[in-house]
Every structure is written in C-alpha cells, then in structure tokens.
Amino acid sequence: MTSTPILVTGGTGTLGRLVVPLLRDAGHTVRVLSRNERPAADGVEYVAGDLFKGEGIDAAVAGAEIVLHLAGGPKGDDEATRNLVRAAQGAGVKHLVYISVIGADKVPLGWFKMKLDAEQAVAGSGLPWTTLRAAQFHDLALTVVEKMSKMPVIPVPGGLRFQPVDARDVAARLVELTLGEPAGLVPDLAGPKVYGLAELSRPYLRTRGKRRPMLPVRMPGKAGRAYRAGDNLTLEGATVGRRTWEDFLAERVA
Numbered sequence: 134m135t136s137t138p139i140l141v142t143g144g145t146g147t148l149g150r151l152v153v154p155l156l157r158d159a160g161h162t163v164r165v166l167s168r169n170e171r172p173a174a175d176g177v178e179y180v181a182g183d184l185f186k187g188e189g190i191d192a193a194v195a196g197a198e199i200v201l202h203l204a205g206g207p208k209g210d211d212e213a214t215r216n217l218v219r220a221a222q223g224a225g226v227k228h229l230v231y232i233s234v235i236g237a238d239k240v241p242l243g244w245f246k247m248k249l250d251a252e253q254a255v256a257g258s259g260l261p262w263t264t265l266r267a268a269q270f271h272d273l274a275l276t277v278v279e280k281m282s283k284m285p286v287i288p289v290p291g292g293l294r295f296q297p298v299d300a301r302d303v304a305a306r307l308v309e310l311t312l313g314e315p316a317g318l319v320p321d322l323a324g325p326k327v328y329g330l331a332e333l334s335r336p337y338l339r340t341r342g343k344r345r346p347m348l349p350v351r352m353p354g355k356a357g358r359a360y361r362a363g364d365n366l367t368l369e370g371a372t373v374g375r376r377t378w379e380d381f382l383a384e385r386v387a
C-alpha cells in the first residue's frame with residue numbers, strides 16, 4: 134500500500150474510470166490529472182492540467198511515486214507523453230506505467246506510430262517502467278458497429294480481424310501491473326476470441342432487431358496488407374481477457 138498518491142492520467146476516461154476505484158478500493162490514495170477542474174470526490178483528488186499543452190503536470194506529479202499514464206486521444210499522445218516523462222523525471226517517480234495498443238510496432242498508420250513514439254518516450258525515460266499493449270476495447274468495437282449499422286450496407290474488409298477485450302479486464306491487469314514491480318514491455322492483453330467485422334456486427338444487429346446486407350471490400354495499401362497479415366493481433370503468447378464480445382453486448386445493448 135502507498136501513502137503517497139498514485140497519479141492516474143486519463144482517470145476520467147473509459148478505462149480510467151474503471152481503474153481508479155480499483156486502486157482506491159485497494160487502499161491507495163489516487164490523484165487524477167484532468168483537463169477540467171473537479172472537486173475531490175469518493176476519496177479521489179483531481180489536479181487540472183493538460184499533458185499536450187504541458188500545463189499543470191509538475192503539480193500533478195509532485196509527491197507521486199507511481200504514475201499510471203492512460204490519457205490519450207486521436208492526436209498528440211507522443212508529445213503529451215514526453216511532457217509527462219519530463220515531469221516524472223524531475224519528481225523522481227519510481228514506476229511509470231503506460232497503456233499502448235497491440236500492433237503499435239507494426240501497423241503503418243499514424244495513430245499506431247504515435248503510440249509507439251509514446252512507448253519509446255516511456256522506455257527511454259530512465260525511469261522504472263511497465264508498458265501493456267492491449268487490443269481494442271469492447272466500447273470502441275461497439276462505437277464502430279453502431280456507426281456501421283447506420284449504413285444501408287455494411288462494408289466488410291476482407292482479412293480484417295479484431296480481438297476485442299473488455300476494458301474491465303484491462304483495468305484489472307493494469308492495477309496488478311501498477312502495484313507490482315516495474316516489468317518493461319509485458320505480454321499483450323487481448324480478448325478471448327478473434328472476430329471479423331461481420332462477426333462483430335451480426336450479434337449487435339440481432340440484439341437490435343436489425344438486418345443489414347454485408348459487402349466484402351478490399352482494404353487498399355500498406356495498412357490493408359498489415360491488417361490482412363494480422364499485425365494488429367496477438368494470436369500467441371497474449372494474456373487473455375475473460376469477458377467476450379457477446380458477454381459485453383448482453384450487458385450493454387440488450
């Protein structure tokens with residue numbers, strides 16, 4: 134148990150909202166960095182700051198021996214992570230934990246490259262570190278199939294597969310890693326099954342009582358090749374989450 138606070142960046146997000154109560158319930162003091170000011174609540178204190186703009190980070194990190202870095206967005210995670218690393222170095226942080234994505238080192242798309250750059254900032258920080266690469270969360274898969282199901286026809290890129298994982302399983306694993314010894318790059322965390330886009334969409338459509346024709350399409354370019362090769366998957370050696378996509382849909386959509 135730590136008496137000094139554990140700083141959680143992104144503690145207000147989909148993943149962070151699940152992680153924070155687990156840490157607090159394990160008896161730890163939790164501090165969350167958010168771009169919006171919030172009063173302390175449920176035993177959690179909030180510090181206002183913006184990792185990308187480099188604002189409020191020193192105050193957030195001050196006195197924290199452990200930093201769990203979950204903040205992320207479509208852009209700027211590399212710069213934001215470098216800013217956090219600088220502050221963490223100054224504060225003498227003893228364990229920096231980062232959440233990345235499976236395929237960060239392989240999928241040739243800007244977002245994956247950005248996650249890899251952020252990983253490298255953590256690994257090259259000189260601080261003791263742990264990085265977990267996770268598959269897409271069920272919540273994100275749901276956003277995708279919801280959008281797709283609004284179209285009259287669902288395009289299904291051949292060879293595109295996913296291993297969606299439940300954010301609760303990611304949260305539990307991150308808490309274990311955060312409270313453990315720094316471990317470097319740990320085995321990836323993926324969901325228990327592999328799905329094509331049609332297989333992800335069908336149970337959703339069924340639950341919603343909808344029907345949609347599916348149109349096979351070919352994903353062009355380097356990214357298409359990488360996805361067909363399964364570069365966004367970890368089929369061997371992954372830690373596997375417990376909850377399936379069907380479990381998630383039954384709870385969330387039924």
Ligand SMILES: NC(=O)c1ccc[n+]([C@@H]2O[C@H](COP(=O)([O-])OP(=O)(O)OC[C@H]3O[C@@H](n4cnc5c(N)ncnc54)[C@H](OP(=O)(O)O)[C@@H]3O)[C@@H](O)[C@H]2O)c1
Nearest residue numbers: 143145146147148167168183184185203204205269270273
């Ligand atoms: N979603 C997935 O499928 C998936 C898969 C693998 C890895 N990941 C990674 O897991 C992490 C969490 O994802 P999520 O889906 O939980 O994200 P999310 O729901 O979109 O939440 C994003 C969080 O980041 C914080 N944030 C964003 N920009 C910030 C900034 N400039 N300064 C400070 N805080 C900032 C937000 O805090 P405020 O709004 O309160 O400022 C919020 O708490 C991300 O690093 C993401 O790349 C996600």
